[in-house]
Amino acid sequence: xxxxxxxxxxxxxxxxxxxxxxxxxxxxxxxxxxxxxxxxxxxxxxxxxxxxxxxxxxxxxxxxxxxxxxxxxxxxxxxxxxxxxxxxxxxxxxxxxxxxxxxxxxxxxxxxxxxxxxxxxxxxxxxxxxxxxxxxxxxxxxxxxxxxxxxxxxxxxxxxxxxxxxxxxxxxxxxxxxxxxxxxxxxxxxxxxxxxxxxxxxxxxxxxxxxxxxxxxxxxxxxxxxxxxxxxxxxxxxxxxxxxxxxxxxxxxxxxxxxxxxxxxxxxxxxxxxxxxxxxxxxxxxxxxxxxxxxxxxxxxxxxxxxxxxxxxxxxxxxxxxxxxxxxxxxxxxxxxxxxxxxxxxxxxxxxxxxxxxxxxxxxxxxxxxxxxxxxxxxxxxxxxxxxxxxxxxxxxxxxxxxxxxxxxxxxxx
Numbered sequence: 362x363x364x365x366x367x368x369x370x371x372x373x374x375x376x377x378x379x380x381x382x383x384x385x386x387x388x389x390x391x392x393x394x395x396x397x398x399x400x401x402x403x404x405x406x407x408x409x410x411x412x413x414x415x416x417x418x419x420x421x422x423x424x425x426x427x428x429x430x431x432x433x434x435x436x437x438x439x440x441x442x443x444x445x446x447x448x449x450x451x452x453x454x455x456x457x458x459x460x461x462x463x464x465x466x467x468x469x470x471x472x473x474x475x476x477x478x479x480x481x482x483x484x485x486x487x488x489x490x491x492x493x494x495x496x497x498x499x500x501x502x503x504x505x506x507x508x509x510x511x512x513x514x515x516x517x518x519x520x521x522x523x524x525x526x527x528x529x530x531x532x533x534x535x536x537x538x539x540x541x542x543x544x545x546x547x548x549x550x551x552x553x554x555x556x557x558x559x560x561x562x563x564x565x566x567x568x569x570x571x572x573x574x575x576x577x578x579x580x581x582x583x584x585x586x587x588x589x590x591x592x593x594x595x596x597x598x599x600x601x602x603x604x605x606x607x608x609x610x611x612x613x614x615x616x617x618x619x620x621x622x623x624x625x626x627x628x629x630x631x632x633x634x635x636x637x638x639x640x641x642x643x644x645x646x647x648x649x650x651x652x653x654x655x656x657x658x659x660x661x662x663x664x665x666x667x668x669x670x671x672x673x674x675x676x677x678x679x680x681x682x683x684x685x686x687x688x689x690x691x692x693x694x695x696x697x698x699x700x701x702x703x704x705x706x707x708x709x710x711x712x713x714x715x716x717x718x719x720x721x722x723x724x725x726x727x728x729x730x731x732x733x734x735x736x737x738x739x740x741x742x743x744x745x746x747x748x749x750x751x752x753x754x755x756x757x758x759x760x761x762x763x764x765x766x767x768x769x770x771x772x773x774x775x
Contacts, residue, residue, distance in 0.1 A: 365597045365606040368613035369396035371559050372737050374566040375752035376612050383756050386575040388604050392583035397563030400614050403637045403712035405672035406663035407652045408555040408746050410478045413470035415722025417457035433687045436659035440678030450631040453720035466723050469770035476766045477750025493561040494665040500554035500652040510546045524550045537649045556652050558665045559745045593732040612737040614717040630739050632715035634676035640669040640709040647702035660695055669703050671696045684713050716741050726751050727772040
């Protein structure tokens, strides 16, 4: 079958790769001049397969009010707009802020995440896919607040190898935390989590895809229309060209909303802006070798070969991906106080991107309501973590094969 995949980020590329692996022909369409230039460009780098709890949870609305009073240092910042879409999204988010809903959706995400880990392992081992700074280096979540540590300990999953640590044990696992030891209450260590460079992963997938005669790439071309008879999509129109296909997959992040609106499909997706720094490392840089998440400041740290990636913050306030230099300055201060010997954070590459998020935190994978139009969208901050598993499941669905794990709770119609 001939399949058009719209979107050249990690979700779209992984989908194209899965489809080609399963014997289909793929037309990948990306509006930018290269792949992986938007949300996939400089994300946190952590493949946190066991830390997939949605943002929406009991107590978050009240906690968010406290964060908002902190101004630029707030992990979450809400900027109200005269936008019906924003307020509808926020209302659904508030409805999802219940412990029972959070646990149900976390279970769906965990199932998908663990499958995604298995799929990436098979691609690395069977296809020899490499060159994207992948390491199985574990994840250490550190807690500065005793109440936060108690909450984390209550959700500890010892069956997966997670361990509760005191401050001294945190430093033993990650010596770069030594200057911070007096401020730590403890941590939770997950040995099975991984790290990789998402943009380099995108380019490695593209390199493999280009070696296949079943693949064609269209860059610098936005989709103008998806001609449809109401039951199915006949083609994908880009400029003066109409590409006739058997199936279409929408994997274009936040842009998916506008693409599907003319077809009467209203995706419950809103952009959550996140920020990152990428710091080049020198010979004397002292940085964590383990993935570190500073829970109380909501900052993640990941070493990607000769760089340190620092990512944080959620802004709910529109569709603009421009840098907020006050937010970047806050991130520089937090990183400098946590790992002061890593380098001069003022020289780090600055980035902001829009994470396409559903209110419940679960992605939309599978049927759209139009026969041959499929969705792979709404992964929020977990796009890299969930990409391979989402792609594998969707490719199986398109090919009429039973999915390896259930898509319950992970679709538009669930």
